[in-house]
Amino acid sequence: MRTIKKTLLLIILVMITVCIRAQDHNSKLRVLVLTDIENEPDDAQSMVRFLAYSNNWDVEGLIATTSVHQKKKVAAWRIKEIVSAYGQVRTNLLLHEKGYPDTNYLKSIIKESYPDFGMAAIGNGKDSEGSEWLIKTVDKEDNRPVWVLVWGGPNCLAQALWKVHMTRSPDDINKFVSKLRVYTISDQDDTGPWIRKTFPTLFYICSPGTHDRGAYHHATWTGISGDKFHGRFSGADFSIVDNPWLDKNIRKDHGPLGAQHPFTKYLMEGDSPSFLYLVDNGLGSPEYPNYGSWGGRYELYQPKTEKWFYEPETRPIWTNAEDEVMGIDSTFQTSNKATIWRWRKAYQNDFAARINWSIQPYKNANHPPVAKLAHPNNLHVKIGDTVLLNASPSTDPDGNQLSYEWIEYPEVGTYAARNTLKIEHEKTAKASFIAPNVTRPETIHIILAVSDNGTPALTRYQRVIVTVFP
Ligand SMILES: [Ca+2]
Ligand SMILES: [Ca+2]
Missing domain, CATH: 2.60.40.10 (Immunoglobulins)
Known part of the structure; x- marks a missing residue:
């Protein structure tokens, strides 16, 4: 009798554990990153921060891509290098919060997209392990949407959509598109306009700006680390995103993951707003870009300013919105960048704390x-x-x-x-x-x-x- 009771109790306990695990698993957002890493140091910087937050999400792909800044090569090797550094500190991160993904698992989802620029990488024979992986990820038996965070050009996503578009029924195409949530750091190749035109219902956050026309200074994401000298806008505190702060709080004497954060060439981490938007901190609400978050605030409309894009926009997208915020010079600033820099102190301190987690015991770190x-x-x-x-x-x-x-x-x-x-x-x-x-x-x-x-x-x-x- 006792054995039966014990067995029953054990079964109930296992069931409860499985239920809790399932719940835990399902409440996370599914995230897939496309990165033109190695075009300049800032994608590697963002990858360090992303991995420090990787327990926030179900990370389902880390795909090396091209962009206008790196047209003919992809650099998955650099993602592997940073993930290896993460592997050295994962055990320590787990002392502070649960859910950090297994290192070998992360290595297994590093993929390469087709190494050519923009629309030249779209069409027959242009499938890559990256575009195939993206299709497979979206097709999984999982009702949660897949957040595709685009740090370079989106042509890997474009090829995935092109293939689905060419091989599936209208209903199945719609089903595929409806599972996607896209957040791009401007249009870093010419496939963004094609994607938006061809799939008009696709959820798409894009801050305007094209490299070709020198118009990045319109982009909300520059709020992550710009100021009036570095990003052509006033009000933000540059000292806490500058190299001396990063050396002191992230790179030096902070273990192997922090050490992977390279010296800034232009601006710190232009791509990080894409995932700061998804950090589960009580501020943002991913399905409502107009609510505002650490990754900025966006409103749904059809932009009229052609110079911001490769071609006139054909449909409403989630794009630049302005906040009025008190700047460090004690004057009110009204700008789209302010929708990010208003939270700068909080997201920088938060990053510094997580890099501390990578080397410190629980009692020596802040939570x-x-x-x-x-x-x-x-x-x-x-x-x-x-x-x-x-x-x-x-x-x-x-x-x-x-x-x-x-x-x-x-x-x-x-x-x-x-x-x-x-x-x-x-x-x-x-x-x-x-x-x-x-x-x-x-x-x-x-x-x-x-x-x-x-x-x-x-x-x-x-x-x-x-x-x-x-
Ligand atoms: Ca990038
Ligand atoms: Ca605390």
């Missing part, structure tokens, strides 16, 4: 606070109601002291009358505001930012969406 609300993320109120915001259940795994900030995000939501919403006690755990006058239901987005006082200080978020009814 992010857990931002938690005492109420739902969505609140429904009426004009004149006092809306109570409460983050007092927030905690910190290291026992750090917490500070709070409630930030109205007037660019998001339908209620956009700046400066008329006054949040009381906006720097404490409990804050409030009076629901404003509206003539129809309007939404207000409030961001809770909870920061700890560890070293480096880390920040996590919650978003409160308040709907005010007349």
Whole structure:
């Protein structure tokens, strides 16, 4: 009898474990990277940061590609080199957070795309292990979408789509396209316009800018590390993305993974916004690019400015949106780059903490606070109601002291009358505001930012969406 009970208990325990694992697995986003790594140092930099966050996602492909900057070669060897360095620190990273992928698994998903530029790599005979892998990944029995993050030219994705387009029924093409989520760092070859024109329903985030026309300075992604001297915009703190900061916090005396982060040639990590957009920190919401995140904010429209693209845009895409933010010179800046640089201190500190994780025991490193609300993320109120915001259940795994900030995000939501919403006690755990006058239901987005006082200080978020009814 005892044995039966024990066996039953064991079966139940195994079932619970399997369920939890399955849940854990399924809640992650599926991510596949296309990178023109080695065209200049910044893709290698982004790969270091990406691997430091690789437990956030189900990483399903790391594919070396071409771009306008590297037209005839691909460099999978460099991805392998950085993944090997990751392999040396993975055990230590796991002391801090679970879920870091196995090194041999990561090596097995490194692929090469066809080594030619743009549309020259599209068509019969142009399949590559990269494009075939992409098709296979999307075709997997898994309902979750696949996020394709494009750090160079997207022609590997274009070839995959071309093949599907040529060999499948309209329904099956639609099914394939509907599983894709694409985030490109501008158009780094001429296949982007072809993809968008040929597959008009494809979810596509693209900040304008083409190398050929010298127009990258329109691009949102430059907000990751530019300023008025390096990216032609004001307001951002360059010191925390510059080489001395990176040497001190990432590259030197921070173990083998940090040591793979090369010296910046132009700007630090132009490609990182594509995955900072997907970091699960409570701020962003991947299916809603207009909500804003560490990877910027984008709105859905058909851009009219032809010089930003290879050819006039044929359809709405998720592209440049502006935020008004206080800059380091204490003046308000309104720009699309600000949708990224406004979070610069938080994402840089977060990266530094993770590189510390790669070499330090748990007690010698900092871990992010857990931002938690005492109420739902969505609140429904009426004009004149006092809306109570409460983050007092927030905690910190290291026992750090917490500070709070409630930030109205007037660019998001339908209620956009700046400066008329006054949040009381906006720097404490409990804050409030009076629901404003509206003539129809309007939404207000409030961001809770909870920061700890560890070293480096880390920040996590919650978003409160308040709907005010007349
Ligand atoms: Ca790149
Ligand atoms: Ca902490």
